[in-house]
Amino acid sequence: MNPTLVDALADVVGGDQVIVEGESAVRYLTEWRGAFTPQAAAIVRPADVDEVARILTVAARFDAAIVPQSGNTGTVGGSAADDPRRQVILNLERLDRIREVDADNATMTVEAGCTLADAQRAAEAAGFYLPIQLASSERCRIGGNLATNAGGLNVVHYGNTRDRVLGLEVVLADGRVWDNLTGLRKDNSGYDLNDLFVGSEGTLGIMTAAVLELADPPQQRAVAFCALADVAAGVSLAARLRRRTGQHVVGCELISAQALELACDYSADCVVPFATRADWYLLVDVAISAPGDWLAATCEDTLQDAAEEGLLVDHVLGKTPETMAALWRLRTSIPPAQTAAGASIKHDISLPVSKLPAFIADMTPRLHAAVPDIRPCIFGHVGDGNLHFNLTRPVAMEDAEFRRHEADLHRLVHDRVAAMRGSIAAEHGVGRLKVDEIVRLKPAVEIDMLRAVKAALDPHNRLNPGAVVRI
Incomplete structure (x- = not known):
């Protein structure tokens, strides 16, 4: 900690808005996944853009680095400061207007x-x-x-x-x-x-x-939950619903049987709405801001056609706020259920939608060969090709033992994603967690371009050093 730096920050925002230690610092220095142990010289909480600008000027004067933070809910260590001498966490929660x-x-x-x-x-x-x-x-x-x-x-x-x-x-x-x-x-x-x-x-x-x-609020809406013949059937059904509803599919979530089982095991609010069981499920939300009552009927007709063709083995269509919310809980309950089920090795990947079935079919046996009885807990946004390709530890394996496989499993998944021209950072960012993997997998010319942009706008490496790209 540099007292002179802390004094200068206090001159900008007031002493009560600069935190250096104690209980009040804990929530700013906690990375919720536990993958990082953040450390910083201080936490500073400005009230407006002028104070932010003055803090950056102070940082330049003292050769300090600024790690921005807002809700601190990130998953890749993007706001996890790691230098207790030079780095200052700039928390923006007071800029809330x-x-x-x-x-x-x-x-x-x-x-x-x-x-x-x-x-x-x-x-x-x-x-x-x-x-x-x-x-x-x-x-x-x-x-x-x-x-x-x-x-x-x-x-x-x-x-x-x-x-x-x-x-x-x-x-x-x-x-x-x-x-x-x-x-x-x-x-x-x-x-x-x-x-x-x-x-x-x-x-x-x-x-x-x-x-x-902003958008106009939806006036027609329906949510379907479907048991699929296979992953390819889900991709086909999603495309068909987009076409027949006039591109008004809002959400489209693929859910593996393992992910659904965990959600139902750990949440009393999760109830599968039919007795049929499958290896894969699809949750589809359709909505439109125009008045009328045609959207749900179109969705139902499409589902019936898909069932007759063998793409679906069962389905239900929710039309009331209560039934739609109940169906969505089957998806939103998965992440906390994974946490409750033990150690989980997470991947936020994206691929062309057309390649998702081949990727899943190829990766599943590789994973089981690497760690027998591993539980792939796969779910995510099949509508845009973004999967949360998460791996839950075998039931009989301790968390610590499973964590020893983490580097090998990351490489196994990431290499296959790269080979299929996908991304290993779809919607969670790179943060500090994936910097080395980005360098390993991206073309050198792309890394050079990223570094050139960083060097042009932050030549002294004062803004979130160590995140996204290193210079």
């Missing part, structure tokens, strides 16, 4: 520390819908959603967080502020700098506010 809702432009301007749930509620109060849907909405914050380009449960129709961004306010490494909170849908006056910062995990600049595009 909704600055504006522009009804005619269908946008909202929101600060980085606002929780996703509060932003959603503000949009709803104004008669709109903010279509970024994450299970952690009450805890995650807009800054982290932007920094990781968060995906979520309805990417198929609405896109990732990046697709909602029409403008940013960013504090650069030297303390200058770039104000691009314009709300423009067309601006070809230079490189798309918004897109550069979104997904950069705080390594290029500190995003303090954003203009987000």
